[in-house]
Amino acid sequence: xxxxxxxxxxxxxxxxxxxxxxxxxxxxxxxxxxxxxxxxxxxxxxxxxxxxxxxxxxxxxxxxxxxxxxxxxxxxxxxxxxxxxxxxxxxxxxxxxxxxxxxxxxxxxxxxxxxxxxxxxxxxxxxxxxxxxxxxxxxxxxxxxxxxxxxxxxxxxxxxxxxxxxxxxxxxxxxxxxxxxxxxxxxxxxxxxxxxxxxxxxxxxxxxxxxxxxxxxxxxxxxxxxxxxxxxxxxxxxxxxxxxxxxxxxxxxxxxxxxxxxxxxxxxxxxxxxxxxxxxxxxxxxxxxxxx
Amino acid sequence: xxxxxxxxxxxxxxxxxxxxxxxxxxxxxxxxxxxxxxxxxxxxxxxxxxxxxxxxxxxxxxxxxxxxxxxxxxxxxxxxxxxxxxxxxxxxxxxxxxxxxxxxxxxxxxxxxxxxxxxxxxxxxxxxxxxxxxxxxxxxxxxxxxxxxxxxxxxxxxxxxxxxxxxxxxxxxxxxxxxxxxxxxxxxxxxxxxxxxxxxxxxxxxxxxxxxxxxxxxxxxxxxxxxxxxxxxxxxxxxxxxxxxxxxxxxxxxxxxxxxxxxxxxxxxxxxxxxxxxxxxxxxxxxxxxxxxxxxxxxxxxxxxxxxxxxxxxxxxxxxxxxxxxxxxxxxxxxxxxxxxxxxxxxxxxxx
Numbered sequence: 001x002x003x004x005x006x007x008x009x010x011x012x013x014x015x016x017x018x019x020x021x022x023x024x025x026x027x028x029x030x031x032x033x034x035x036x037x038x039x040x041x042x043x044x045x046x047x048x049x050x051x052x053x054x055x056x057x058x059x060x061x062x063x064x065x066x067x068x069x070x071x072x073x074x075x076x077x078x079x080x081x082x083x084x085x086x087x088x089x090x091x092x093x094x095x096x097x098x099x100x101x102x103x104x105x106x107x108x109x110x111x112x113x114x115x116x117x118x119x120x121x122x123x124x125x126x127x128x129x130x131x132x133x134x135x136x137x138x139x140x141x142x143x144x145x146x147x148x149x150x151x152x153x154x155x156x157x158x159x160x161x162x163x164x165x166x167x168x169x170x171x172x173x174x175x176x177x178x179x180x181x182x183x184x185x186x187x188x189x190x191x192x193x194x195x196x197x198x199x200x201x202x203x204x205x206x207x208x209x210x211x212x213x214x215x216x217x218x219x220x221x222x223x224x225x226x227x228x229x230x231x232x233x234x235x236x237x238x239x240x241x242x243x244x245x246x247x248x249x250x251x252x253x254x255x256x257x258x259x260x261x262x263x264x265x266x267x268x269x270x271x272x273x274x275x276x277x278x279x280x281x282x283x284x285x286x287x288x289x290x291x292x
Numbered sequence: 293x294x295x296x297x298x299x300x301x302x303x304x305x306x307x308x309x310x311x312x313x314x315x316x317x318x319x320x321x322x323x324x325x326x327x328x329x330x331x332x333x334x335x336x337x338x339x340x341x342x343x344x345x346x347x348x349x350x351x352x353x354x355x356x357x358x359x360x361x362x363x364x365x366x367x368x369x370x371x372x373x374x375x376x377x378x379x380x381x382x383x384x385x386x387x388x389x390x391x392x393x394x395x396x397x398x399x400x401x402x403x404x405x406x407x408x409x410x411x412x413x414x415x416x417x418x419x420x421x422x423x424x425x426x427x428x429x430x431x432x433x434x435x436x437x438x439x440x441x442x443x444x445x446x447x448x449x450x451x452x453x454x455x456x457x458x459x460x461x462x463x464x465x466x467x468x469x470x471x472x473x474x475x476x477x478x479x480x481x482x483x484x485x486x487x488x489x490x491x492x493x494x495x496x497x498x499x500x501x502x503x504x505x506x507x508x509x510x511x512x513x514x515x516x517x518x519x520x521x522x523x524x525x526x527x528x529x530x531x532x533x534x535x536x537x538x539x540x541x542x543x544x545x546x547x548x549x550x551x552x553x554x555x556x557x558x559x560x561x562x563x564x565x566x567x568x569x570x571x572x573x574x575x576x577x578x579x580x581x582x583x584x585x586x587x588x589x590x591x592x593x594x595x596x597x598x599x600x601x602x603x604x605x606x607x608x609x610x611x612x613x614x615x616x617x618x619x620x621x622x623x624x625x626x627x628x629x630x631x632x633x634x635x636x637x638x639x640x641x642x643x644x
Contacts, residue, residue, distance in 0.1 A: 172376035175343055179363045179370040180390035180445055190393070194380045 038256050041249035053239075053250035061227045062235035063254065065143070069231065070211045073150040077207050081158025082200070086192070088159075089166030090174075100163075106155050114152050115220025118145055141223030146231065149217040154207045161203035165196050201269065205262055212258055293354050293367065293448035293481050294319045295340055300349030302335055309335040310505040313349070317498075322475055322482040324492035324513075327502035328528070333485045334453055336502070340483060341370050341451050353449070366449070369442030369480075373454040375434045377426035383437050384422035387412055390445035412440040415474075432463040439471075443478070450475075452484035456491065468495055489529045493517060501525050523639035526565045533571070533609050537562035537638060547600065548580050549633065561641035568595065570635040571611040573623065579630035582609065584623050594618040600631060 043050055053059060084103060088096060106114065120126050122139040132139060139145045173195065177187040193200075215233040222229040230238065232255050239248035297315040301308070310332040317323045325333040338344040339351060342363035350359045358366060378386050387409045391400055400408065413419045416436035426434055435455065442450060455471070456464040472495055475482050486492050492499045493513040500510040501524075509516055509525045520526035537553075538545045544553045546564050572579075573596060582600040585608050593612050599605040611631065613621075623629060 170376075172372045172374065173378055175363070176370060176372060176376045176441075177378075177389065177393075179341065179343075179366075179368060180393065180441070181364045182389070182393040183364070186393045190389075191378060195378075 035256060038249055038253050041245060042253040043246075044249075045246040049246055050250045053244075053247035054254055056247070058227050058230070059235060059247075059251050062230045062232045062251070065146070065230065066212055066232040068143070069147050069150050070208060072147050073154060073211045074204060074208050076151055077154055077158050078200070078204060080155065081162060081203060081207075082196075084159040085162035085166050088163050089169070090171055103156050103159050106153050111153055111214065111216030112220055115149050115217035118149055118152075118217075118221050122148075140221050141225065141229060143229065145221035146218050146229060149221045150211050150214055153214050153217050154210045157207035157210060158200065158203035161199050161206065162196055165199035166192075169195055201266060205266055208262055209259055212255060294352075295449065295481065295483070296352040296355075297336070297340070298350050298352070300336070300339060300346045300351065302332075302339060302344060302346050308505050310339070310346075310502075313505075313507060315500060315507070315510070317481060317483060319354075319481055320479055321497045322472070322484075322495065324496035324499040325483065325485045325502060326487065326489055326492040326499055326528070327508075329487060330504075331502040332505040333487075333502050335505075337451050337453055337483060337485050340449075341368050342366050343370070367445075367447050368449045368451055369445065369447035371435075371438045371442050371450070371452045371455055373457055375426075375438040377434055377437055377441075379426050381425075382422065383413070383418065383424050383426065383429070384409055386426070386437055387441045387444050389441065408444065409440075412444055415443075416440045431459050432467060435459065435467060439474075448480055450480050450482045452482065454486060455484055456488075457486070464491075471495070493529075501528060503528075520637065523563065523565060523637075526637055526639070531568050531610060531612075533566045533568065535564040535566065535636070537564050546633065546636065547602065553638065562638050563641050564636045564638050566633055566636045568610040568612040569593075570633065571609065572632040572634055573598070573611050573613060573621075573629050574632070575621070575629055577630065579632045581628055582631050583628050584625050587618075587623060587625055589615065589618075591615075596623060598629070598631065 042053075084099070087093075088100060119140055122128055122132060122145065124133060124140075126140075139148070169192075173191050174187050177191045178184075182190065213233055214231075215237070218231055219234060219237075222231065222234055224230060224234060224238070226238070232251060236248050236251050236255070239245075239251065295315070295317040297313050300313040300315075301311050303309060313332075313336060315336070325336055327333050335344060339346050342358070342361055342365075346359065350357055352358065353361075353366060363370070378389065381389070388405050391405045391408065394400075399405075410419065410422070413422055416439055418433060418436055418440070421429065421433065421437075426437065429437065456467055459467065468491065471482075484495070496513060498511060499513050499516055501508045501516065503524050509521050516525065517529050520529060526532060535546055540550075543550045545551065580600055582598040584596055585599050585605070586597040588595045588597075592615050594615055594617075596611045596613070597608040598611060600609050603609070609631070
């Protein structure tokens, strides 16, 4: 008996080490190495070439365009996502599961198809083509098309992240706030929103990352007009196709830095409010129920 | 605040949650809505609060038709079963919430709010806990925060949904007494929902027993307990022994006893219900012979399981006697005793 018990932890620790090693190896190969490769390739021709690549007017215009698109698409998707999640989580109505499926549609559809949808709708021979041409409105092969395609592709992130959080939240706290005399807006701003803010933050981060990095749909609607409708991922591709590897990776490293910056911002927010960090989000039951 | 419900009904799809409820609660009273789960008691409470709108019928608050009033205009405090504390706020902020969201011209100054919140936290014996978060409190403490928060806006009506359901017996007992005292001191009207008949009888001035969305019986707790008008209420309010009522020739019989019931009343299927403490157990001759199957001491009372003659042993009768009486008589398992029925109620057999 005692011999077996003594043997077990040893065997367990060997197995544990093996598993940890496998996990670390996997992380290293699939996450850390690519990141390092991006930066080493970007700097392969020296710091001067790197600086030249990222201060190139075309690169700067791509950065500006990407940030513009993100600045429009992410806030809109936050509003849509919160409204959709709130409707789905807190109300019973017919067609609710159909709406949920519809929200997932952008995940299911290939981004290239998503881009083509907008060409078919707003292109010169599309459904609204004649109307748009008559009024000299450019959507496809212009910034509005890129924004639309980005909104479409990144729509599910905020809603998907918030639906389970809001379902777990229930209606009790909101109804209590109303009984205490709060108005609908006061209830939303002071009760609903603070309680979902971590879920919302994750949704925004995911949405933001995808909006910056979206390639397929944007590639279809952009028209690749250098300096005008080239976003950062498109610019990277053009440089790469021109065998300008170092410049391509230099711009790619900017994208990677933007992603790292958002992650850092998230960690900072969590660190500043440890009281209400992930624990509160992940264990709603402990705070919600008594010690029955 | 007085409450009147007139003919109130509410359906969810095809399911009738409550049907044709008539209810009156005078100002300053404490009413308990009791019934098994799914009987519609919480729906009635939510209709009074304004969290649900009835499909038919009306709600009068202080004599005025409030059926369509939103909850924030009703001056009610609502305490949820799981307290629904705002978990991103401290205890102090929770209690202050109702005062801080008042429109600017009605809102007290920050100093006045702080004074009031501190006073309320003292009242619920949580003066020390203002800076804590709800997650750091025990169940009973959270319940008291929820009460203080509801009382902060000076409600004329306090509604509580299973207020003590999630608490252990000791805490529950203390909180009950404390709530009753608070109710009398502050003089508001209270309505609470519970599935615990003892809680209702102990705490309320009057109780309403609900079953399948309808009122079975209402009245003072003692009155309802002593004279249940239906076998449902009788069964719901305590332990029950069930005896078939049989016709033997021209006589009505209850077990081996002939009883005094007009023959006409005994037509159709009937059942007699007897509470365990209404059966006398003795060794004196006469009565209904029964064998003692088990003796259980439950604190101050002793419960006997008895296989009465002529009944299946799988369906024993239960009798209760005081610990003192048991000490004198000392019944043991296996002996034969004699039963006498002191009191019973006869009801038509439920048709289900």
